[in-house]
Amino acid sequence: MNPSVEVLPPGSFQRISPLALSPEDMRWVERTRDALSVEAQIAQLFILSSRHDSAAETDELIARAPGGIHRFPTRDLDAAWTAARDAVERSEVPIILSGDIEGGTVSYPFTTAIPNQMGIAACDDIALSTQLATIVGQESRALGYNWSFTPVVDINRAFRNPIVGTRSYGSDPDRILDQAKAYIRALQAQGVAACAKHWPGDGLDDRDQHLVTSVNDMEMGEWEATFGRIFRALIDDGVMTIMSAHIALPAYIRDKLPRAGAQAFEPASVSRLLNEELLRGQLGFDGLILSDATVMGGLTSWMGRAEAVPAIIENGCDMFLFSRDPAQDMALMLKGLREGRLSERRLHEAVTRCLSLKANLGLHRMTLDERIAPLPQVRDALRRPDHLTIAKRAVAGSLTLVKDRDALLPISPARHQRIVVISDEGTSFFAGAPDRDFTPMMQDLQERGFEVRPFDPDAMPTREDTDLVLYLIGQEATPGLSHIFLDFAKLHAGPRNAMIQFNREIPTLLISFGQPYYLYDAPNFSTYINAYASLSDIQTALVDRLVGDAPFTGVSPVDAFCGKGQLRW
Template identity: 70%
Template sequence: MTDLLHGSADPLALAPEDRDWVERTRNSLDTEARIAQLFVLSSREDSAAETAELLAVRPGGIHRFPTGDLDAALTQTRIALESSEVPPIITGDIEGGAISYQFTTPVPNQLGLAACDDLALTEAVAAVIARESVALGYNWSFAPVVDLNRAFRSAIVGTRSFGADADRVLSHARAYVRTLQQHGIAATAKHWPGDGIDDRDQHLVTSVNPLGPIEWEQSFGRIFRTLIDDGVMTIMSAHIALPGFVRSLLPDAGREAFAPASVSHLLNQRLLRDQLGFRGLIVSDATVMGGLTSWMDRAEAVPAVIQNGCDVFLFSRDPASDMALMLKGVREGRLSETRLDEAVTRMLSLKARLGLHRRSPSERVRPTDEVRAMLQTDTATGVATRAAGEGLTLVKDTAALLPLDLGRHRRVVILADPGWSFVSGAPPRSFEPLEQELRARGFEVRAFDADAPPTRDDTDLLIYAVGQEATPSLGQIHLDFSKLHGGSRKAMMQFNREIPTLLVSFGQPYYLYDAPNMETYVNAYCSLAINQRELVKRLVGEAPFTGRSPVDPFCGQEQLRW
């Protein structure tokens, strides 16, 4: 295990022998190979054909999305390590909740974790993630999310952040970063320069952080500055504009005030490096996202990402073509040799700081049986279950519906919308654990029938179970009554004045905005089976609700409180 915490100065500082490896390796690479080192490409299939296609362009790293086959995942990771002259770095979006492997310990998403309001528990969950990630061969996690969840319609920040309050976000992020890096996983603070004020999704458009310099410094600036001082190794530069800062330097910036950070010299160099003092590695957010592709032509954007301050180019729909565009940018002077070498040096320094050049493939990925024994241990499951339960938040119960009991609530109808996840290989979504736990306690549970809606004569309790967590490309999250009730006309039916009704969100925490007259509402934050099981314990009074909301679930609207 390698402790990667430095304190403040340089999170990529190396011993002399490691610096020598970086310099020798960099100097041995031709221009095309140096360019390839800047690319982290994505893997979704864990297939031999996909791995061969990725390795053909000799990328600096491979990003592994979750799949359901542990042996296949480990096998393809080993092949990538064994087949590469320069050791590749293995990255992942390891955030918990919907972004989980099916064979790892299921842990709550960041919002559910923040609702526990227990930094020791955040550290314990981060340690579970780190240990299992190391076992799976990961070296670099694109987490934590340090955005501020203030735009309640945001479908991309929502459940992925530690909440709306900068102090709470910072305290949990510090614990999370510290724990990951103590276990040998490079952490990433994202999304620079800060998301969650604009309710749009940078996967679809160039979104905007509208804060002026003073307010930005007091919130996002303080968060990033503190994490930099703590020694966070990497920061992800997103397709998010910060016009307030740009105009403080260039009052007549015009359109350029809204340039995404991923291609903004002012945001990456002047603000992040010069003013905040960051000396670690800057990775772009995924370059296939609409926030970049809608801003700039691809031939211009590819070299611009590196020239304007990012050290790593994340993802590509056509790696060979993008690498050719990067080379063309070098030959035409749009990407300087100096900047290219600087970025390559940082990428190799990150690898050296992680010790990748000193570890054999067999040391980086152990035999499958050994790895399996390190996943979903009793200790890890206990930590995850505790976090799932303690974060559950009773937002309101003005009807005094809870606790449920068989005398009043035996016949239960569930209206379910499990939601979906953009991430390939994410765990399957259903509310079967909720139903099983209720039935085990004697409740009679049936699914909502749009052609035979429940009445007070045949139903004692109506439960809306909605499971949409934050996910890319969704646009907005709202309570979709047309989908829930089986049609646009049926969407206008409301049952809560006739039948005792419970609304449970296993995702987005703001559904009261769409159902202000629901009198009993719970935020469970994610629909993992452990969340559902722990929820039923609290619904029937076997355990108390202890979660403290990290956001304003009433959306600033008094109407929602009643």
Template identity: 65%
Template sequence: MNGMHGRSPLALDADGEAWVATTRDAMSIADQVSQLFVFACEGEHDDTVDAITALRPGGIHRFPTGPIDGVWRAARRMLESADVPLVMSGDIEGGTISYPFATAVPNQMGLAACDDLDLSERIARIVARESRALGYDWSFTPVVDVNAEFRSAIVGTRSYGSDRETVLAQARTYVRALQAEGVAACAKHWPGDGFDSRDQHLVTSVNPLHMDAWRALFGKIYGTLIGDGVMTIMSAHIALPAYIRERDSLAGRDAFMPATISRLLNEDLLRGELGFQGLIVSDATGMGGLTSWMEREAAVPAVIENGCDMFLFSRNPARDIDLMMRGLRAGRLSEERLHAAVTRILSFKAALGLHRKSVEERVRPLDAMTTILRTPESQATAREAIGRGVTLTKDIDGLFPIGPAVHRRVVVIAEEGWSFFVGALERSFEPFLAELRTRGFEVRMYDPGKHPTPEDTDLVLYLVGQEATPAAYHIYLDLPKLHGGHRKGMTQYWREIPTVLISFGQPYYLFDAPTARAAINAYNALEHAQVEVVRRMVGDAPFTGVSPVDPFCGQEQARW
């Protein structure tokens, strides 16, 4: 496999190795155990920050919610509290999982739709530079899952699509750019998602591939990224029964063990066969894919004992630290694994140079920070990418371009969607509606008590803003909800009135509306995305997006 025999992405010079050994050996067992944890911090209040830092974790995962001055102050407070440098991580995935004070960039699918690796690299560098300015050292990206099962609500727009070569090319570009800017990348979700429509936030999901197919797909993706030097990989609550049974033909329930606690998947396959020498972080340990498998007391030490180096998130941080200590005393966590994990954690921090950086170097003064965020150049690049990704997937009647001379009276049927992520951008279609009105269209929102008719309506627009998000379970075009009732949901407008289905999120809604005559995928509902869609609808800019997936979901019916 591609990753074998490569140089460790955590390789250090002699001074770095000495710092790791000296720091580790000076720690108490309790402090070593605390280093295993990455706890989430939601908000910027001093009490919130202090409650987390008092536990002396190895890392803090930040969900900033307040204005930039509060975010800055909280980051400084976190770093100043730590004797051993903290690593600060974030879910920096783009789309509406963006911060209001940073440049809003496309999500992974929207970026893949641009089909331009140079543009992808420019976006990745914007993300990295702004992340570093905000104090982040580690981004839990890229997602290298593959959109094989279109009903998967958790993969969708978070991935680069359904083609292995596209996923791999985009991911390699992203990892290279991110790490060149000093931010560690994290390929996820090991051992690979996208073939199960279920979500590991809710259930242990399954990668059903036979090992020949797995090695040709996910083995190729992860092996190549390992060879490229990706620093971290996230082990998820996803089973790979084919590999377990390759090693143990009699495996029963254990064939469906989540990778997070599978020594075979983490140590034998990822480290042994693929040769990964970087850091393995678990996926969030409060997710149903783990909590439904094993009781917490056993699960906490099992995550580290079975190959993960860092333990992500906790609903009760102090209790989980205690459970890890109990596991160590009871032999569920060996001293050997604790030593190896802490060594790798400190090596990771040293590889990022955190042992040499002052707080001021990691989080610059507020005025210096703000000069790096949302620069005109970054904003222009992001808008270019957002616009170029907009994809016209269907236009049977040659509807576009539209204009108020023919399509003046517009009815909008909308569902803005929601996001699981704390701090995600607020959702509104006001930028889209305002742009239409500015261009002379008369826009009214759909009234469930009065169906639009050809006599009072020239154009119907469905706007759906649901990007992929954890815990949604299923995402589909919910016509009864959109139309205000189950009986009303049976009424269709595609044949009576010119109608466009516009997704500012998931790309698969033609499965639920196969007779739609016109459809556009924009992949995210960022303000620029809404304006750029209108610009293309009226002919001010061409549709240039290349769909990273089959928007027809394998259904020939949806093409007509």
């Protein structure tokens, strides 16, 4: 038996491994592992991605016999159900289906829409957070998922960072820990493994690990009091998996290797010291360690592919996330094993943990219908009336009035009838994310008696023809942007127009449907609201609050003033 997957006797007072198994299930793991060829064991380490829900894509994925398939949201329930059920049915070793089920606009359109993590934190209601996580667990299980790469437990301090932002519970470690505990408990109670990310902690570097190896530059005392405390508490609470990111923690490496040089900045995903000594040894984690996506710049800019592929597993990760060329990467893993860059010990441990995760979730005992029910039953499980009621309470509770210096609110047709809307279309890196559409908000305002017209750069708004300038802006956290900022050149249709500001001549309202820090680029705007996401229910709930029919109750999870006194005035 592998000692890393411990079977504890009843009544033990030791911490129970999140992958602890009954003797019968452990025998299944060992029989299954030992019956696999080396090539098949290597394939079990890979999680490949599905973006299209096509038969051709499923054929290609299943031909590689991977350990898991990561499913990105698509827009057709019938196709999603067919692809997921086909993958489960055709896998000889039970396959695990995973997703980044983070809420906000990165969700299936046929599931219950809930706020992203920052919006949930702004509700400041742990009981509500638990209900939302239960909804996520129930609807994800209905769609065949057994693993969500959530929650994000990064500390949002670098306000220019484009990837942490709305994916985070905020800047307060205590709030992050409370929210993450509630989420993990509720999710795992529904049979969906949680994954705390991004080890060893993101949010201090304003760069994006999707583009470059980023750095957590905390000294170890501060790290222990913040990220260390968060991860240790979640480990004690039973989180089943942790994602090791392409983020460096130089203080720890230098403690161990005072003359480390460049090695101090190696990403955690390929760092034996961070994964095996710190995470497993000092924090005591005995669950499964998953690498972050191996196609990201934080890894590819650090290490060549032939070296990186076996290094991911050899240095402590148990599963390997994504591949642009699965056949080539599996061959590189095998080559690394034959050349001694991947040890038989680590291959054995990783495969054992992979199968143990599946056994702990009971995948080897489930029928096809238990993994993913017939389509009519799946339809009935999604967007149930009670789920929608809870979600509407959450989207309304998340809305946060950050600043209203001149008491602009509430707006009314009597004082602000003629509204000029300046909006950005937004973008998203995530496959399946919908195009942003502010139609629900515009229609609601018009039905309440406002006259709404779009910004025209050839006919700039003036005091004579405009009563309110309404900026609808904001980008939910997304990879690949490098930095976030309020792009007035784009909003005003040109760099010369960017210099024209209306806020001192015409009442102006700035609303972010994404990142919470855009006031930094508009410090003299008197009224600013954070809505965190552009879901249609958020838009309609926002109009209720703009006109005074309901109060703003959201509590900002971050300092939306960015530590700058100027922004408050």
